[in-house]
Amino acid sequence: MAKQQIKLGLVGFGTVGVGVAKILQNQADLIAKRSGAEFTVVKAAMRDVNKKRDIALAPGAATTDWKEVVNDSEVELVVELMGGTDVAFEVVASALKLGKPVVTGNKALLAERGEEIFALSAQHNTPVYFEASVAGGIPIIKTLREAFVSNALVNLSGIINGTCNYILERMTDAGLSYQDALKEAMDLGYAEADPTLDINGWDAGHKAILLGAISYGFLPDPAKTYVTGIENVRLEDIELADKLGYAIKLISVVKPACDKTIEIRTQASFVPQTHLLAKVDGVFNAVALHGDEVGDSFIYGRGAGAGPTATAVIADLVDAANGSKGFLPYNATSYTVADIDETETAYFVSIEVKDEPGVMAQITSLFSNQGMSFSGTFSNVNPSEPDAAMNSVSFITHKAKLGTLKAALSDLASLDCVTNEPTYYRVESFE
Ligand SMILES: NC(=O)c1ccc[n+]([C@@H]2O[C@H](COP(=O)([O-])OP(=O)(O)OC[C@H]3O[C@@H](n4cnc5c(N)ncnc54)[C@H](OP(=O)(O)O)[C@@H]3O)[C@@H](O)[C@H]2O)c1
Incomplete structure (x- = not known):
């Protein structure tokens, strides 16, 4: 054209x-x-x-x-x-x-x-x-297709839903409950009248699928990608994360896994407060990329709204005018989506327990039976009440497959001292 x-x-x-x-x-x-x-x-x-x-x-x-x-x-x-x-x-x-x-x-x-x-x-x-379909004003598709055409993607981790980022930030900074933060986002027009696709993670999940397609040249099967939202993020999880030096963010990850599989997942994760993604506030989006030649790169901007999204549409109009080839899958059958249970990270785990002798020993032995170990444990001690009851334990594990963590968590149900379903989050390391 x-x-x-x-x-x-x-x-x-x-x-x-x-x-x-x-x-x-x-x-x-x-x-x-x-x-x-x-x-x-x-x-x-x-x-x-x-x-x-x-x-x-x-x-x-x-x-x-x-x-x-x-x-x-x-x-x-x-x-x-x-x-x-x-x-x-x-x-x-x-x-x-x-x-x-x-x-x-x-x-x-x-x-x-x-x-x-x-x-x-x-x-x-x-x-x-379709530049406008992912992260509005951030030219992430052009970056992957053009600027980094010579690089294999080692890791892409992004905040690509502004509504969730706004809600999590308000829970973190203002101590709002999830419901109050969601209402505020809706009142300000940051969330749709029906915010389901934002908060259940699928808006970001769809974008992650497209980033996987661009990066690896195949069309990931949506049913095989892993997507959870922010509905179950509790204020106490955010407060604990903060104490441990993390922020909770809805993170989408696209990266190679083993045997020609690609990890594509979106979920609320622990992000070290020292990482740039932890500093992305409000409705902003950001994508951290690691290419095998270029190394680390970071793109930040507005993910939605008329101006940013229309800017991306017009960039595509100019590409069309220049006769640029659009995207066509080039590795259509070479890759598949990795089984989520085979993907590995460290995890934050929080378990509600009865205050009785031997609780920690029972829990650590159960995890070590699954071959898992901890990099640190945390339980809330009030210095003025050293004899207060301990009703929860939290820890960060070393890296393990999700399937292994799930097996350990399912074994926990057999322990009398565990009083509730454990909570866990991935701890992202962006490798
Ligand atoms: N808004 C953003 O910030 C943003 C960011 C990135 C991507 N996107 C994507 O961009 C697309 C448009 O989003 P938007 O926010 O502009 O949506 P919108 O404000 O709801 O606009 C949708 C438009 O489509 C028209 N329409 C709907 N059904 C139609 C039908 N059957 N026949 C003819 N016209 C019809 C509507 O007509 P009326 O005006 O008469 O109702 C309206 O003009 C969506 O795919 C969205 O995911 C949006």
Whole structure:
């Protein structure tokens, strides 16, 4: 598509769609000078054409029917910004079948239906670009695909959901309960009216799948990736983490494991307070990368919002204008997702116990029977009440497979002195 005047069709004219139209208008000169391309929105689909928007479209450009956008003979490039995985799939598939390149910010669509979409992209020799789908204003896909094209990825660890990061930060800094922090995030517009996909980890989980695809060239099966959210993070876990020199963050990890498998997981983890990721506050996102040649690299910025996300969409528009190849799986069958039970980290474990002699000995012997050992133990001692009851023990283990930890935790149920389901978190080491 190496040409100067490009006519766009937008499907979705909400937060991001309007943001794209505004930047294209406000920065038209800058974009044209830098890229040599001029973009015009000739058609845009939305549910309600009478809703007031921040920017006016050309007369006759607004429609409620996405097919009018995709099939419009003037439209050369389709920008899908409606969200969802059903109609949005039809939109993207129809555009590709017509040979019209697609730019999308829809991580759920690509993570869940990427196999079909990239097959269509290959079949019709028509690219799909999706920088906006991961971490909004952070150019992580470009970084992996272009800047680090010569490097094998050793570790990628990121905070790629701003809503969860905001909630965890407010629990940490203001001592808010999870529910109060979530309510605050919703009141401030940082969380959707239905925040399920944010807090259950799947928004970040979908992004991690795309980062795995870009980094290793295969389409990870979502069902085999490991995703848990922040719903069960307790204030007392955050306080204990803090005492031990850690912050609790929702971390997505993508890294090679053994035997051509790739570890892809998202969960609330202990992050050393000395690591840059522990210092990422509020709704910001950040990704720490380690490439085999470049070493450590760190990218930080806004993960969502009209300006950052539309900036990423427009970068893709320029790529399309320059005829850049989109992503196509290049190792389609070479890799699989690692079994989560085979993945290794250290762990923080907290166990509620009866205050009776021999508790620590029973617990340590049970863990050592599974071949696990501790790097340190912690129990809360009040110096003015040395005889107070001990009702919980916490420790950090040496590195072990998750499966081994689970076996040890399941054995714990047989101990009379254990009074509740243990809590555990991974302790990330970013190796
Ligand atoms: N918001 C962000 O910060 C952000 C960041 C990264 C990625 N994304 C992704 O970008 C996409 C768009 O997000 P957004 O925040 O802009 O969403 P949004 O504000 O809810 O906008 C969605 C748009 O799609 C339109 N729409 C929905 N269903 C439609 C249908 N069946 N036919 C025609 N139009 C339809 C809506 O019309 P009405 O306006 O008339 O309701 C609206 O204009 C999503 O995939 C999202 O995951 C968003």
